[in-house]
Amino acid sequence: MSEQALTQRPPTEIEVRQASEAARVLATALTPDGLPFSVRRDGDSTQVDLSQALGQLVLDVLTHVARGEMVTFVPYGAELTTKEAADLLNVSRPFLVKMLEEKKLPHHRVGSHRRIRACDVLAFRAQRDAERSDAMRDLQRLGQEFDEG
Secondary structure: OOOOOOOOOOOOHHHHHHHHHHHHHHHHHOEOOEEEEEEEEOOEEEEEEEOHHHHHHHHHHHHHHHOOOOOOOOOOOOEEOHHHHHHHHOOOHHHHHHHHHOOOOOOEEEOOEEEEEHHHHHHHHHHHHHHHHHHHHHHHHHHHHHHHO
16 A cells, blocks of 8 residues: 555555445444444454534545545645645646736735635635536526527
8 A cells, every 4th residue: 555645646446445345334324413433453442423524524535535536635724835726726727826816816925935725715616616507507598598489
């Protein structure tokens, strides 16, 4: 198994299988009350009880790994580099820099480097995605009106 974190590489076939099996087993244990499970180490067993929200987060991570995807956690208050922010928005770094220069996204400088707060990137992405969804609904409505006319 590779020592490199899953933020830096896709999961191996073994990791995909392990994540898939863990997700399957834990999904059956997740209830509205939470996710209880036991951890065994050196013959000792410890009961762990996660809230429903934490249990769902664990399952979400395992599901992504089971699909063979790399996984990165971004704390809401983190400051991101332009590369990290561009990756979150699924745009090129030069495109993101242009957006920063056009003041479409707040940022600040640390020396000569730009930093963008993760919460600003996530809010921008949510707004962008909502606008795209609205535009798609409008196009579908126009297409239906055109077909009827």
